[in-house]
Amino acid sequence: MSDPLAEIVTLLQPKAPFSKLVRSSGAWRVRRTGVEQVYYCLILTGQACLEVNGKASVILNEGDFALIPAAYSFAMSSVNPKPPEGFEILPVKEADGIYRLGNPDSPVDTQQLIGFCVFGSPDASLLVSLLPDVIVSRGENRVGTLVKLVADEARADRPARDVLLQRLLEALLIETLRSAPETLASPGLLKGLVDDRLNIALRCMHAKPDRNWTIAELAKQAGLSRSAFFVRFNKAVGIAPMDYLLQWRMTLAKQMLRQTKCGVAEVAAHVGYGSASAFSVAFSRHTGCPPAQYGRQTDRIETNAPIKPAQQLNLDEI
Template structure:
């Protein structure tokens, strides 16, 4: 079970929105806050990112061709050829385009910078702890041989965007979806090996198998003892290590994952409530509905009606 993929899929509420932004100096673009996670890939040229994080405005960040930016909570930020250049606001039309990836042209007649900009629609009301533990801003450089898989994904995207061919309508959305996994994998590779948190939990020889077991079979009657057996540790040692790395006790995380799985099934399928209850470890529809309402504040049926995903987004 790929815990990273499952965790991200559990938060996904729609397909990514993306647009190719072409700026010719002088240019500046203010991106308003978005509900989800923002990303930028510099396809050619260079520019500056001026982020506004939860702690307030941050120092400008220089971006060059091949750089990738991930903004965990979609904060307001500015992209510009130079700090100080006036920045217009990206309006509602920014992502409204019938093309495979929309095009947005801005600026004067100077040097060209081309970026792929967009956001991943993620449920920020109940974020998976893997995502909530991420830095607000991740800046990855793919030059000089760093992160070869991420580099390849960026190069493939640029090739498809520069010269769309037969199959591009399927390839580009899949590459943009995959880009999020490549970004997080590259960031985890850069994390110190002795740091706590999900970046190390997913690679830890004891904790990773326990997480994979819960993700693969949330309906199982897992106990701390049975999970410790998967980890090859004593009950006490496992519970302490899990709590340190993941940020909560094993059975608390199991309940969270069961509810997260249930919400995803309600959004993405028409499975009967009894089937959803069985797949998430509840012996009756009543017990499941009570637990779900306690976690989400509404009954499963009401949640399904309010949050059902479009068919095309589920199929993506």
């Protein structure tokens, strides 16, 4: 049976992480807006307060790890003392490469390993929409070990660095997502996966996207009535079952069109359409262009896209 969480993390294609060690003392607050990267933070010592997209703040303690898959804005601040309203500063890089917040002559209250990565998938926004706004894993040694391995590898220039980093990031994402029970408070894929009944239906859709699934068949797999299944799925995952199936099929179709030389008819059959024409209509409605044109556009973008060197990225802006 297919594993939806593993498939989605793999499809996200996490890449190119950067990290830095930040030491802080006294009152401080750092705010970021227009964030395009995936932000993460591991509290090594002390405490910090995290606020994401204007929602209720979260206190992070020593050993806690926070991951923000897509933040429009977020702020990190000291807990004790609490910074005054409107007070904000920027980290300062010291001679040893470590960043400092607050008075450099004062004793260090908090140490954080922070950084970001990017999702390489063009469908990242769709996949991220199925994840919580912020994911907090508390005191998990396995998560902390993976974070440190990612940071160590990101700073080095070893053979096969990018390949190893992607695998480490995939492992980190999976471990974080499955060890963070607080994320189940909001609708999303994780909430659906921990529901014994819905888990079966989700695995069925992922394992056989080519099957002509109906609400009745999925409900039968889940051992529920049609109405109970529909309400339960919609409440847990946040979208209707057939909408989820459509989005998953289109995600798989776009991946095949980007990464393989499959014809439209072959892609159509793989994602559950009886004819190339029916698939083309659905794909065009979903993406705004026909599948053949999408494949050609993707080839041009990947061929001509410039690569931004790591040295050009300003780590002070994390």
